[in-house]
Amino acid sequence: MKSMLEALYCGEFRPEEKIVPKDREFRRIRREISEARGMWKGKLSTDNFNQLEALLDLHRQTESMQATSSFVNGFQLGALMMMEVYVAKEELLFGLR
Template sequence: MRTILEALYHGQLQPNMTIVPSHPEYLSACKQVTAETQQWRERLGEEVFRALEEYLDLYDSVNSMYVEAAFHHGFKLGANLLIETMSPRQ
């Protein structure tokens, strides 16, 4: 079995590809989003809906950047906590 560092180095560790929220309402919310997306497509027509999708893609991109920054911050905070915990008290 490989270490976490080896798996990360070899591109085998991709937590963003395996995370599935455990919130009990997650799957039903996903189904509702899919159904409502189809309803909006029918109401708006293809051209307007395509413009809306471009806007939503931009919003998702901004949100992804924020989530990535939050992940980095949390990871660094955790690493610093470990360093502080393992360092001799001064």
């Protein structure tokens, strides 16, 4: 079995794909979005609807970029906290400063 780091490097581990809110409100909103898209598909010409879809795709791309940045930032903060904990351990155990 590969380590998490190997899987991450090889593109086999994609944390953002596993994150799905369990909140019922999330599911309700997703359903409303789907229904609204269906309504707009019926109202707009094919060309106009394709333009709307392209706009929504751009929006999804920015959301993905923001989620990636948040994940990286959170991971970095967590690692920095672990470094601080490790330094404190050395100070506590060996009286180092």
